[in-house]
Amino acid sequence: MRSGKAPVTCIPCAKRKVRCDKQQPCSHCKRRPQDTCEYPRRDSQVDDLKAQVAQLEGYIRRLGLDPSDFTASSPATSQATPLTECLPVRSSKPPAASRQSPKDASGLLSHDEEATYIESPMWYSWGESKQLEGESTPGDSTKHLHLSSPSPSTAGCGYVATILDHTEASQVSSDTEPLPLVDYNTIWTTFLKNVHPLVKIFFDWEVEPLMRRASHDASDLSPSEKTLVTAIIFVTTKSVPATDCPSLLHEEKPALLNRFQRSTEKALLHVGYATTSNKLTLQALMLYLHAINERAHPAAIFSLMGIANRVAERMGLHRDGQFLGLSVLRAEERRRIWWQLQYLELVVANHVGAMSSSVFGKWDAKMPANLDDSDLGPETETLPEEQPGLTSMSNCLWKYFTLNMHRELRWASDNSHPWEQATSMIDSIEESLRVKFIQHCDLLDPLHVNLQLGICQVIIAARRAIQQPSLVNAKISDMSRKERDELLGICMKNMEYCFLIQMNEVIKGYLWANATFFPWAACGFPRNLSELCCICLTHHSHETVVYIILEANHRSEEDGVQDIWAVIRKTYETHAELRAAVHRQDVRFCARITTIAWQKYVLHQQKQNRSSQEEAPQWITDLYRTFNLQQPGSLAGSADEVVSEDAESQALQLDFDLDMIDWSTWDAAYLDTGLFSNAAS
DSSP: OOOSOOSSOOHHHHHHTOOOOOOSSOHHHHTOTTSOOOOOOHHHHHHHHHHHHHHHHHHHHHTTOOGGGOOTTOTTHHHHSTTOSOOOOOOSSOTTTTOSSOOOOOEEEEETTEEEEESSTTHHHHSSOOGGGSOSOTTOTTGGGOOOOOOSSSOBTTBBOOTTSOOOGGGSOSSOOOOOOOOHHHHHHHIIIIITTTOOOSOHHHHHHHHHHHHHOGGGSOHHHHHHHHHHHHHHHHHSOTTTHHHHTSSOHHHHHHHHHHHHHHHHHHTTTTTOOOHHHHHHHHHHHHHHTTTBOHHHHHHHHHHHHHHHHHTTTTSOTTTTTOOHHHHHHHHHHHHHHHHHHHHHHHHTTOOOSGGGSOOOOOOOOSOOGGGOOTTOOSOOOOOSSOOTTHHHHHHHHHHHHHHHTGGGGGSOSOGGGHHHHHHHHHHHHHHHTGGGOOTTSHHHHHHHHHHHHHHHHHHHHHHSOOSTTOBGGGSOHHHHHHHHHHHHHHHHHHHHHHHOGGGGGGHHHHGGGOOOOOSOSOSSHHHHHHHHHHTOOTTHHHHHHHHHHHTTTSTTHHHHHHHHHHHHHHOTHHHHOTTOHHHHHHHHHHHHHHHHHHHHHHHHOTTOOOOOOHHHHHHHHHTTOOOOOOOOOOTTOOOOHHHHHHHHOOOSOTTBOOHHHHHHHHHOTTTTTTTTO
């Protein structure tokens, strides 16, 4: 028998996931004669490491690179092998001052014979990986680096197919697709109320006659006009709350969306959407992209965004119409189309962990003017003076304003700008938005309420970005209690704004667009001020939901944890996708850490009051059932029993470290259960 203290956890304790005292034998194995207290052999660890290195070198060669080119001193290492280097120990400096040179976590993610460039650490976990379905071999300790082959279809994993998917030639007739049979007056009225204020890409007075013609006799409409009308019907249906569809549109929403999506796609294919230079076709394509957002695979939408951008560039929309000698009306319309397209591009790019390249392009299209549609007409010869207050254009303009700041700050992408100025920059953005928009808000106007809540959300998202630690290998335990309290307070406030948006009946017609900006964990601490503006623009508040859940786990024995759980419960109750989207890996991860944190909370409550055995709330039970999570056995004993350490470890089944704020590490732990076998030691 060996003497002394072993450097690692014994094998039986690692399997049971209990704390090992590393003695010879350990105290747990002494109490279990059937267990043999054995420790991992160092030789096997070395052999496993060599095998892992050899396998990784093979993947590098498949990418067309030479593994010998990658050395520890190479400056490219941080990009070629992201998420593997530890961050420096946190200092006592303020958050912004201690991160003047955050590491670049971008890099290539290999899967079979393909590779995907990722600029956000989150997507190493959530990307297109299907490893959660158990496709990897148990012995592959590097399986968190690989992705299974994507499906030939952009659908799958719960997403709907798109226009990019294979369509039988017989399904695309040479004849124009007939217009859907709907109440055009209802569709147009709803469009003007729910969609047009958020997607201003044409003048309402110019399209309204088109809708009237479609409602009476569509035979004289051109193919492009029919395509635009069909797209308006599709996106309008997307904007109607599911509970209102039967009474307003006389059918259930899922069936309507599927039918109108097919009609729109057939119409777009008929007019050649990828090679067009027709304005109406481009407008229809943009409405289609808005409508399939959150329905189709983000990668498919990102590819379609590339087509839309190239079509717009071929039409010269990136050049301001004033320089091209166009009329005031047509120049202003082109600005509206281009800026809305760039805003949508940035949002979709964030969904796939990329940075929009077109935003950094050299284009000179001016921002649209703060004018209502009625302020412009065919007879307009000079652009009217912008209105000082809010107009129907303002809900778009405040986003374009932030996008413009994003472009102006692109010079800071070399990290030369001092991080100490991040807070003052956010203050400047907030003050500018207040002066231009918020001070003019009328709380009785639903559009103004939507605008004000949206601006408040993005400002909080930006303030979170400079408070949080960088995602790569970051740990909550490395943060001071003051920093944790401040960050948790910001996160809780962020979620309160989310609840206001979700539960406010006045703005329920805008939820179809607001749902895009649910505050998930996003792309880590921004690398420069330009990226910080990108965070503001896309409403991504890093770690909001996830950080709240992690703090609930860490504070399970504190009195105030009930308030945290109240926020988590309300989050699940107000966001149906968190309870049902089993195809989304971000949602599945969130469900897992929620149930683990809940188990720890219940164990503490039982220790404090052993005679009570409170049943799990319905929303927790639904998570176990919907996401097929293993429910712990009865954790409560009799009044005289003590909840043992083994019972606690069995209940938690902690196969990843809830101290980590790094999605890639959680993913690795989820796929390699031995990674955190010593986490409790």
